[in-house]
Every structure is written in structure tokens, then in C-alpha cells.
Amino acid sequence: MSTVSSVSTVSVPAPVVSRTAASVPDAAPPSAATPPAPAPETPYSRNRDRYKELINIIVNDSGTYSLDGQMKAFAETWGMYVNGALVIGDDPSTKYQDDEATVLFDKVFNSTLVQRMNQVYDNLVNAGIAAELRGEPGSISKLRYFSSLSEDDQKLYYTSQNGFDMSGNRQYANFDSFRNQLVENAQAQAAYIVKNPQAQAAYKNTDPGLAEALKTIESAKAGSGWSAQILSLFNVIGTNNPEPEPGRMRLTLDVKPSVPGAYNPGNLLDRVA
Structure with a gap:
């Protein structure tokens, strides 16, 4: 065996060279991530900014906005709901809008302003129920309590x-x-009772002179003057107020709407002098 042939050779691998696409002239550039398609436009997305502005007015309890301003904002949002300005859409990609709209709606529902509205409404309904059970016509009792x-x-x-x-x-x-519609409703109901013996029997506690007295209400009076003339009329003519029968009193308690616990009436239920 020759000396040369008896020496084994070692194969040395070639070094690995890392090459980027830039170093290879013919290589295609790496593809960028495809951005998600934007959610389709909806009535809500078009009106969202204005909706948020209104809600910020409604839920603000710092006194920055007047009560009249807050009520106007509430009325505008109501109009947006009814007129379709806050419709979300059926595309799944609009779900985030739906979630956002739900949160904003809850903020309005739980606001101090809406709780105050609910309390006033509940009190007026309760007064109407009690008056009906005493034998007082609904439209007439509503006008008196509202005043x-x-x-x-x-x-x-x-x-x-x-x-x-x-x-x-x-x-x-x-x-x-x-307000004038409330007066007209009371006037119409009082006039009906005067002409209808069955109604007179049902509302036996209604003063027969009430129909004529209601005609004297001046609709042009504003503010407390409007209320004062009506309260004065009821003090002079009014209706009798006997207590309901025990069974009917129980009914009044059963149907009484719940009152929001977080509501603090403050001076909202002050009576007109």
C-alpha cells in the first residue's frame, strides 16, 4: 500500500452564507401583511360622533349644561333612534359598533336625567291610579296633579x-x-260626565260645576301662572276625595310602579305656590 493511498481525506463542508432577498437581484420582495378590510359604513357610524356629543350632555351631572339643554339632547337622541340614524347593520364586522352603541344606550338609560324622568312619570301614574279609585276622572286628576x-x-x-x-x-x-292638550282632555271629560248619567254615577265624586270651571282656564298663561290658575280652580271647585275602599287600597299598592333607588328628587317635586 502506498503512503499516499493510506491517508484518509476529510470532506470540509462549504460555509453557509445567509442571503437576503435584497442580495439576490431576481428575488421577489417579501409580501406585507394584508390589512383588514374596513367595516362597512352604517347609519350608526355616520352619526356616531354626534350621538356621543349628545350623550355627553345627557350624562353630565356637573352643572355644565342646563336642564333644558339636557332635555333637548335627550329629545334629539330619541329622534335619531326613531328615524334610523343609529342602525348598526347585519355585517359581522360591525359588531364592535353594536357593542359600543349598547354601552352608550345604557349610559343614557342610567343617567340622572332619565331617572328623574322615570320618577316624575311614576309619581304621576300613581296619583292617577289613586284618583281613579276615589272616583275621580283620569284626565281631570292628571291635569290637577301635573299642575x-x-x-x-x-x-x-x-x-x-x-x-x-x-x-x-x-x-x-x-x-x-x-299643556293645553291636557286642559282640553280634562274639559272634554268633564263635559261628557255632565251629559252622561252613567258617567255621573261612575264619577259621583266629581263636582257638577267642574266642566264650566275648566272652560275658564287661560291657555296663554306661561310658567307658574298657568299652573296657579288651575290649582286655584280646583281649590274652589275641585272634587271630593274620600278614601278608597280597603280592597281598592291594596290594589293601588300592588300596581304602583317601582321607583329607581338611585334617584334623589331634590327640589324637583316642589309644589307651585
Whole structure:
């Protein structure tokens, strides 16, 4: 065996050279991540900024906004709901909008303003139930109780009740037209009782002179003057107020709406002097 052939050779691998795409002229550049498609536009996404502005007014308890300003903001959001300005859409990619809208709606529902509206409404309903059980006509008792509220309370009730008719228009043009409608309802009911013996039997506690007295209400009076004339009328004419029978009293308690625990009436239920 020759010396040369008896020496084994070792194969040394070539060094690994890392090359980027840039170092290879013909290599294609790396593809960037495809951005997600934007969520489709919806009525809500178009009106979201204005909706948030209104909600910030409604839920603000610092006194920055007047009560009238907050009620106007509430009325505008109501109109947005009814007129389809806050519709989300059916595409799954709009779910985040749906979640956001739900949170904002809850903020409105739990706001001090809406709790105050609910309290005024509940109190007025309870007064109406008790009056009916005493034999007092509903429209008449509603007018009397509404007149006993402070003007702020009256406006809160008006705002919560001024919905939309079948044509999409608000039911009442303004606060005064709403109050005057209450008067007209009471006048019509009193006139009906005077002419209907069965109604007289059902509402035996209604003073027969009430129909004529209600005609004297001046709708042009504003503010506390409007309320004062009605309260004065009821003090002079009014109706008798016997206590309900025991069984009926139980019914009154059973149907009484719940009152929000977080609501603090403050001076909202002050009576008009």
C-alpha cells in the first residue's frame, strides 16, 4: 500500500452564507401583511360622533349644561333612534359598533336625567291610579296633579312623553301645546260626565260645576301662572276625595310602579305656590 493511498481525506463542508432577498437581484420582495378590510359604513357610524356629543350632555351631572339643554339632547337622541340614524347593520364586522352603541344606550338609560324622568312619570301614574279609585276622572286628576308639579318636573314629563306619530313627526309642537292638550282632555271629560248619567254615577265624586270651571282656564298663561290658575280652580271647585275602599287600597299598592333607588328628587317635586 502506498503512503499516499493510506491517508484518509476529510470532506470540509462549504460555509453557509445567509442571503437576503435584497442580495439576490431576481428575488421577489417579501409580501406585507394584508390589512383588514374596513367595516362597512352604517347609519350608526355616520352619526356616531354626534350621538356621543349628545350623550355627553345627557350624562353630565356637573352643572355644565342646563336642564333644558339636557332635555333637548335627550329629545334629539330619541329622534335619531326613531328615524334610523343609529342602525348598526347585519355585517359581522360591525359588531364592535353594536357593542359600543349598547354601552352608550345604557349610559343614557342610567343617567340622572332619565331617572328623574322615570320618577316624575311614576309619581304621576300613581296619583292617577289613586284618583281613579276615589272616583275621580283620569284626565281631570292628571291635569290637577301635573299642575302641582314644578315647571322643571312638568318639562321632564313632557320630554318623556313627546314621542312620534305615524308620520314620524313629534306629537306636540312644544311644551305649551302639550299643556293645553291636557286642559282640553280634562274639559272634554268633564263635559261628557255632565251629559252622561252613567258617567255621573261612575264619577259621583266629581263636582257638577267642574266642566264650566275648566272652560275658564287661560291657555296663554306661561310658567307658574298657568299652573296657579288651575290649582286655584280646583281649590274652589275641585272634587271630593274620600278614601278608597280597603280592597281598592291594596290594589293601588300592588300596581304602583317601582321607583329607581338611585334617584334623589331634590327640589324637583316642589309644589307651585
